[in-house]
Amino acid sequence: MFTKPIHTKLLYLAILAAALLLPWYVPDAYIFQIVTMSVLYAIAASGMNLILGFTGQVTLAHGAFFGMGAYGVAIMTKAGIVFWLALPVSALIAAFIGLLIGLPTLRTRGAYFAIVTLCFGVIVWIVSGNWIELTGGHNGIFGIPRPSPIPVPFFGQIEFFTQTGMYYLALAVLLLVLFALYRLVYSVFGLTFMAVRNNEPLADSVGINTYATKLVSFVAGCFIAGLAGGMYAAMMGAVSPSAAGYMLTFNFLIFVILGGMATLPGPVVGAFAIPVLMEFMQFLDDYRMLIFGALLIMVIIYFPMGLVGGLRRLNQKVAAWRQQKFPESDHASR
Amino acid sequence: MDLFLQQVFNGIMFGSTYAIVALGLTLVMGILNIPNFAHGHLYMLGGYLLFFFASTIGLGYWLGMIVSVAAMGVVGVIMERIVYRPLNDQPHINAFIAAVGSLLFLESFALVVWGSQGLRIPNPHPQIIEIMGITMSIQRLLVIFGAIALILGLHLFMKKTILGITIEAVAQNREGAMLTGINVNRVSSMTFAISAGTAAVAASLLTPIFMLSPSMGAILGMKAFVIVILGGMGSIPGAIFGGFLLGLIEALGGGYISAAYKDVFAFGALILILSIKPTGLFGQKEV
Amino acid sequence: MLRVESVTKRFQGLVAVQDLSFEIIKGEILAIIGPNGAGKSTVFNLITGTLKPTSGQIFINELDITGARPHQVASKGISRTFQTTSLFDQLRVIDNLMIGYKWRTNLGFWNTLFHTPRWKAHQAETYQRAMETLDFLGLAEKHDQFVPALSQEEQKRLAIGIALVSKPHILLLDEPTGGLIQEETDRVTDLIRRVREQGTTVCLIEHKMQMIMGLADRIVVLNYGKKISEGAPAEVKSDQAVIEAYLGGEVHA
Ligand SMILES: Nc1ncnc2c1ncn2[C@@H]1O[C@H](COP(=O)(O)OP(=O)(O)O)[C@@H](O)[C@H]1O
Numbered sequence A: 001m002f003t004k005p006i007h008t009k010l011l012y013l014a015i016l017a018a019a020l021l022l023p024w025y026v027p028d029a030y031i032f033q034i035v036t037m038s039v040l041y042a043i044a045a046s047g048m049n050l051i052l053g054f055t056g057q058v059t060l061a062h063g064a065f066f067g068m069g070a071y072g073v074a075i076m077t078k079a080g081i082v083f084w085l086a087l088p089v090s091a092l093i094a095a096f097i098g099l100l101i102g103l104p105t106l107r108t109r110g111a112y113f114a115i116v117t118l119c120f121g122v123i124v125w126i127v128s129g130n131w132i133e134l135t136g137g138h139n140g141i142f143g144i145p146r147p148s149p150i151p152v153p154f155f156g157q158i159e160f161f162t163q164t165g166m167y168y169l170a171l172a173v174l175l176l177v178l179f180a181l182y183r184l185v186y187s188v189f190g191l192t193f194m195a196v197r198n199n200e201p202l203a204d205s206v207g208i209n210t211y212a213t214k215l216v217s218f219v220a221g222c223f224i225a226g227l228a229g230g231m232y233a234a235m236m237g238a239v240s241p242s243a244a245g246y247m248l249t250f251n252f253l254i255f256v257i258l259g260g261m262a263t264l265p266g267p268v269v270g271a272f273a274i275p276v277l278m279e280f281m282q283f284l285d286d287y288r289m290l291i292f293g294a295l296l297i298m299v300i301i302y303f304p305m306g307l308v309g310g311l312r313r314l315n316q317k318v319a320a321w322r323q324q325k326f327p328e329s330d331h332a333s334r
Numbered sequence B: 001m002d003l004f005l006q007q008v009f010n011g012i013m014f015g016s017t018y019a020i021v022a023l024g025l026t027l028v029m030g031i032l033n034i035p036n037f038a039h040g041h042l043y044m045l046g047g048y049l050l051f052f053f054a055s056t057i058g059l060g061y062w063l064g065m066i067v068s069v070a071a072m073g074v075v076g077v078i079m080e081r082i083v084y085r086p087l088n089d090q091p092h093i094n095a096f097i098a099a100v101g102s103l104l105f106l107e108s109f110a111l112v113v114w115g116s117q118g119l120r121i122p123n124p125h126p127q128i129i130e131i132m133g134i135t136m137s138i139q140r141l142l143v144i145f146g147a148i149a150l151i152l153g154l155h156l157f158m159k160k161t162i163l164g165i166t167i168e169a170v171a172q173n174r175e176g177a178m179l180t181g182i183n184v185n186r187v188s189s190m191t192f193a194i195s196a197g198t199a200a201v202a203a204s205l206l207t208p209i210f211m212l213s214p215s216m217g218a219i220l221g222m223k224a225f226v227i228v229i230l231g232g233m234g235s236i237p238g239a240i241f242g243g244f245l246l247g248l249i250e251a252l253g254g255g256y257i258s259a260a261y262k263d264v265f266a267f268g269a270l271i272l273i274l275s276i277k278p279t280g281l282f283g284q285k286e287v
Numbered sequence C: 001m002l003r004v005e006s007v008t009k010r011f012q013g014l015v016a017v018q019d020l021s022f023e024i025i026k027g028e029i030l031a032i033i034g035p036n037g038a039g040k041s042t043v044f045n046l047i048t049g050t051l052k053p054t055s056g057q058i059f060i061n062e063l064d065i066t067g068a069r070p071h072q073v074a075s076k077g078i079s080r081t082f083q084t085t086s087l088f089d090q091l092r093v094i095d096n097l098m099i100g101y102k103w104r105t106n107l108g109f110w111n112t113l114f115h116t117p118r119w120k121a122h123q124a125e126t127y128q129r130a131m132e133t134l135d136f137l138g139l140a141e142k143h144d145q146f147v148p149a150l151s152q153e154e155q156k157r158l159a160i161g162i163a164l165v166s167k168p169h170i171l172l173l174d175e176p177t178g179g180l181i182q183e184e185t186d187r188v189t190d191l192i193r194r195v196r197e198q199g200t201t202v203c204l205i206e207h208k209m210q211m212i213m214g215l216a217d218r219i220v221v222l223n224y225g226k227k228i229s230e231g232a233p234a235e236v237k238s239d240q241a242v243i244e245a246y247l248g249g250e251v252h253a
């Protein structure tokens, strides 16, 4: 009941192949680094999309949870804890703090939730710049070790000292996150998220615990943000308060909205297309946020489902047109 | 004692700014049920326009202030027209996102036009006087008295003019007002003009004392939200009272507890209060 | 089966429901009528936990549910519709029904994430029950459409379907034919009869007297939040208090 047409599946396979082969055709180390960052942003933005797009709760603290993952891994690995333990623990810490914050604040609605999460995000950012003993203050934390190699029987080991190793690690996590989100969203359980977004009183009246539903969505989204942040720390080797800042939240928001809110590919498309486009338009750097601010407004007014939603609409129009023109060939196209 | 009084004075000065900025925000939120996240950025833009008209063009402080306030009124009307009105009957979260878009746009507009370096206009009233051991400049006193004058003026406007009374009616009951044939679109436009205009007055009063920077609106705007939610959306007395209260708390908290965490008090208080009472202290209305 | 016991609801000064007691008996169709603002919808909101009574109690099969939250009441088998048609209008018809069935299943976070055998069974059961309900509603062909593509009558049917899909014991319908023309009203009335034949107890608020007289087994009449009459349609129709309440004889609700 939730299946996709064949040509969509083929498209996804092609994209997957392109992603797997990326190190071979992007030899430029700088661009490669940007693409790897995009993978991490795509993970975090997908988490935000679960809360914002599918469940309809405008969280403006997502950067803070990314930061908790980043600082968590930074602090733990510098204390000698192995990355493979530090990463899940950091993500769990982000999820746990998300639970603590979500429990009281998810009782608020709409604008109040947006403001209260924005306030929380700013507090985390201020604290990360001032709690010098824990976070190193404005300078942040340096010299975070790369993940230790994973031994594989017969093959030797998988190493992460190169950018390529980190890229594949990030890609694997992105695929895992997307797979999990796919299962959650395209199911009866996922429908309850959308029910809450669409009509909370009705959802309540048909026996859905809307408060618990929002909480699950929020905590899961925060966990994903923490995961992305943790890998960011290991990849960059350093974290500073900007990795927990509200500008980061706004960046995630831009990826989600321009890519396509409440679609699974949307945030991924946004997180890849926007940073890469910006690199090719360096001369526009000063105008970055001027353009994206205006785009955010225009897209939300005219294409609330972003690029992916727009393409889907186009696809439907084309399909309808084809059916009208060539009723016979319709079977073939499915 | 002197330190205490000095902090109280500073608290009142900041509080009067908070009060008028929150006043503009509470009107817009009461009317449109939209959190205008860019409200603090309207304040910021007002400051830069004062710089532009007073210093760059050379109109001087007072004339520059009048022109920049009027210009900001126009900015408010434009903002309502092209950003919020098309989203009137869309799901609410779309308007929140458009608000974030406006905020990013305005901040980066100031950055592109005036650069990230702090700018100043010469203080028109730098004279210092001392009363009961508190040093205060004339400009700082002007902030307080200017704010009080604005509040009184706005109060008279809301109570005595037809437009003011209409705005309050719409803020209280949008559907009801529509049924009685009030042109809600026109009221929304005017409210945005007043809201942006008052933000520009606050900025004009404060700009001679502090440096202008493109990022100065963000935190101020959030504080205005804290005040509006705690004081009750659409409530003018709530905004005034909350503004002065927050100014005093910050001045005393920042002076005696921790300057670095000064902003945390306001935001922390909001989280705490909304956790206990999800619709705000005086909340009846939900967004 | 469901008992309302001296329930009062005050909204700052205004008494919307005053010392109201009545019972819904298993298998019947009970109608609640009364002029606009009499407090009928408020009664539904009190039963389903949307509002909390100022005083009084509500029981389901002797279980006290006063003050329970809406989703808890729903999971006791009490379903409702709203006066203004309320649907998940961003979703497809079939999705609307599957959401309505969700609480009957174990389709939670972990089961869904790991596609456990229980998930598979419940997911299939939900789909099947949703399709079955669509057949019952006469909306089977529309299962893949989005809600805004439906006609007003179809939307009203769907709203009833969302409440009905989970096989509730009691179905509360708030003006199920409001805004419909005679022909459509007849079809929805027929649907309500079939619901009862299936064994679901129905309690409905209605404005159309003609329809009520033919449909209801019993009627409760409210005026200014108070019960002024109760009984079989014929009794209520000739009750002096009811005639007075409706000013001058003709009962038009
Ligand atoms: N949430 C509420 N807050 C305040 N007053 C309400 C609320 N709900 C209903 N009322 C008032 O209670 C009275 C009864 O309303 P309602 O139950 O909707 O009447 P009916 O459904 O019989 O037309 C009306 O006067 C209405 O204005």
Ligand SMILES: [Mg+2]
Pocket: C040, C041, C042, C083
């Ligand atoms: Mg009613």
